[in-house]
Amino acid sequence: MPKNEQDPAGSTQQFRAFANRGDAAPSGPKNTGLIIGGAIGLLVVIVVIALLVI
Secondary structure: OOOOOOOOOOOHHHHHHHHHOOOOOOOOOOOHHHHHHHHHHHHHHHHHHHHHHO
């Protein structure tokens, strides 16, 4: 093993810059699929109830 093995993660300064840069993803609900699925499920229930009433 070489005595001057370099850290594969880079320097501490590079790591701190990476950790402090923040999240680049847009800020919004992360469970959008769950919200859309719930809305569709609610719509199906409303349609079934409407068909039973008529």
